[in-house]
Amino acid sequence: MATATAAARRAEAKIEYDAFVAACPSQKLLGRISDKWVALILVALGEGSLRYSELSRRIPSASQKMLTQSLRSLERDGLLTRTVTADVPVRVDYELTSLGMSLRELMAQIKSWAEQHMDEVERAREAHAALA
Amino acid sequence: MATATAAARRAEAKIEYDAFVAACPSQKLLGRISDKWVALILVALGEGSLRYSELSRRIPSASQKMLTQSLRSLERDGLLTRTVTADVPVRVDYELTSLGMSLRELMAQIKSWAEQHMDEVERAREAHAALA
């Protein structure tokens, strides 16, 4: 152990890292829900159940791939339900679960914050760009 | 304009999209702050000013590149300040502005939510995996 070189330090750091992740898996979940698409979807579904196409219209910045992918992941996590009505044409509705609702409340606050402080952020960016 | 084909529809959709973004730039900001690293950094800095190395130790999952990048972007947006103490060795401290603090409050709630409902999400995932 006396070989306290770069390699040893890195190994040590890795152990610390693993311990950290094990001790704090909530960081992982926090990282998961702090996703661009997740936030937008939750807010969009806040008003109630939506069809896939409506959802995609409300979040045009999301590609169909990412939208589907995010929806699946949210479904897996139990934040929303996916209901297929086997009609022609097919109809698929997404709706928040109570768990999803509770998170949506918080996300709505973040959204409000974004709306309220948007100009402030804008000014900060301009001020910063000015002295560059 | 009578050529209402797929191409025309797409062009139309693009116009709608632009209009949407122009009308709702808050979505853009919401997308920006709903970033994995942003959330983690805000929470980490919630307790007070931190040096770069301390910050990096608290968020080991972030590469040095993304950490620096995210910090710069948050600085540009006026959410935190970067203070360089020209000593040897150099010392750089990051601290939330009042604007950053206000957002951090909300992020802390999201973090709490993540901690409280982590097991619930875990169970949902297992249940979902079971019927696959």
Place this chain on the structure above:
DNA sequence: CGGAATCCTGCCTGATACTG
């Protein structure tokens, strides 16, 4: 309509080396 499959680009990571 609501996707799945494919291809392809560009960003992210991780490691390493160098600067002030």
Place this chain on the structure above:
DNA sequence: CAGTATCAGGCAGGATTCCG
């Protein structure tokens, strides 16, 4: 210490096409 620079490799994500 706090970065910047660079390169290999991987994976997220966009665009397109096709299917039930």
